[in-house]
Amino acid sequence: MEACIIKTPLGYTKITGNNDGIASVTVLNSEEQISDIIPESLEDCVYQLNEYFEGKRQVFDLNLNPQGTDFQKTVWEALLTIPYGKTMSYLELSKQLGDVKAIRAVANANGKNPLWIIVPCHRIIGTDGSLTGYAGGLHRKQWLLEHESPYKQQSLF
Secondary structure: OEEEEEEEOOEEEEEEEEOOEEEEEEEOOOOOOOOOOOOHHHHHHHHHHHHHHOOOOOOOOOOEOOOOOHHHHHHHHHHOOOOOOOOEEHHHHHHHOOOHHHHHHHHHHHHOOOEOOOOOHHHEEOOOOOOOOOOOOHHHHHHHHHHHOOOOOOOOO
């Protein structure tokens, strides 16, 4: 497995993967040494993440290879169907997956998503519209949702 560390507007990010696909994209809560050399198998992921943060990319086109249970992978696949700039509640996602009673299991799988931003778990909110738990921190979730919002907040000053 190859790895690299890049700097994003939301902090240092570690990317792991190989020729079989991207296994994880994780935001870090500490300063890290930025990789001088990006492994060839990770170059496209770095490029597409940079495009996303520059506002030039709304959909990722990467070979993904996350490790998880079959149920987790089903939830992660469902997350990929949520369009850029849109949100969905845990309840709605559970209904989409065919079992409204699985809401806790869906939330748990969502929280174990190893592909930060690429599999858009940040687009899942509470039924009441509130920002709910996010492994990367609620401040990052809010930033990502605002970044994707078609209604940009303008500064008054």
